[in-house]
Amino acid sequence: MTDTDLSAYYKSIDEAASSIADEVIEWRHHIHKNPELSNREAKTEEFIIEQLKNIGIDDADITTGVGGHGVVAFIRGGSDGEGEKRTVLLRADTDALPVKEDSGESFASKVVDNDYPGGPFPVAHACGHDTHVAMLLGAAKVLFGLRDSIHGDIMLVFQPAEEGPPPGEDGGADYMVEQMQEQGFFDPKPTMAFGIHIGPGPIGTIGYSRGVQNAASETVKITITGEQVHASTPWQGIDPMPAVGDVLSNIGQIYRQVDVKERFSISLGHIVDQGRFNIVGNQVEIWGTVRSVTSAVVEDVNARITRYVENLAAAHGCTGKVEFFDQIPPVVNSPEWIDAVLPVYKRVAGDNPVAELPVSMGYDDVSEFIARFGGVYALLGGQDVVFTEKGTLEPSKEGSRGLVPNHSPKFYVNDAALEYGVRLHSHIAVDHLMGNVQSDEVGVE
Ligand SMILES: [Zn+2]
């Protein structure tokens, strides 16, 4: 790691971020009022393209429709500089959630998606991806202004469907990465990937984990098939329900078969049956999710789920089938990368804490980028809370909204957090491209 003096760059970034702060807030409010569900982010995509063009990015450097409604844009550094020419990939996810917003904000969403599979659904940016888009657009504007003196390129990735596409559709980071690969975006490949997730910490605090930060995740679909029959004569058919009951109650035994030090969870949250009060249905589907800190444990747990389902179904004369999909690797911040970025986090956070946090069982498919190119994922605080002496969080003052977790109908982000995000993306990009933040390590478990 070199230690080039980039203080003039930092000053320019901070001044530019401050001067566009109101504009970034306006972008955020617009996106927030117009949320779109995973794989339906058409208007959000259009808005992103419009702003990238307004910033001055050349049409030829903007590619749309990548992996669904994804956008990839380049800011080309103009300086010949010294040493290796790098590319930093900055990623923001763009989709909203089927949540009825109850944040109390003046710009709250009233949108309902009538056509979404399984809908109609109310739609809201209850995970803060509106702020992610606005912060990355802000960084694009700041970095575009500095491009002539930057050595290397900035790849802006606006990724759809982070929350997962509807069943049966391709979408999310792995699909976007696949299409980016086909379209030659990784030749030469990025030398660092970076993203930010907003959440319920004090405004301007930056959180990180050393090692695994977000769990590996997958969707599990269990199908138990019997034989449909009139409910008055169950012996003339095969009832799948008792096998379903056994699967639900026995799946918890897996926790006793895997070393207690391994952290994982299995939740079966959705059951679809074909029966009626007077019909024994033919088939039942059970949908759930498996989370684990390492992919190896996921493989082990999957084998156990399959064994239980097949054998419990057979015990009742049914057949059991298990399918796993939407497999997302864990987000891993390798220690070398964390050591490299910590000075940047501290510089951007200023007087606010930079805190090491325990692993989260929530997933984020930014891992598809970080696992390929190295880099880190930062957690930015954006709520009206403060740390107590014990390290817990409490409302910053009486009557403030306090801590509200992501995905809650009451989830909110204080606009004051956005400027931190714009600065964080921009500082990281300049530090990496100019050689102050780098590592050859790629985050693996
Ligand atoms: Zn989310």
Ligand SMILES: [Zn+2]
């Ligand atoms: Zn999210």
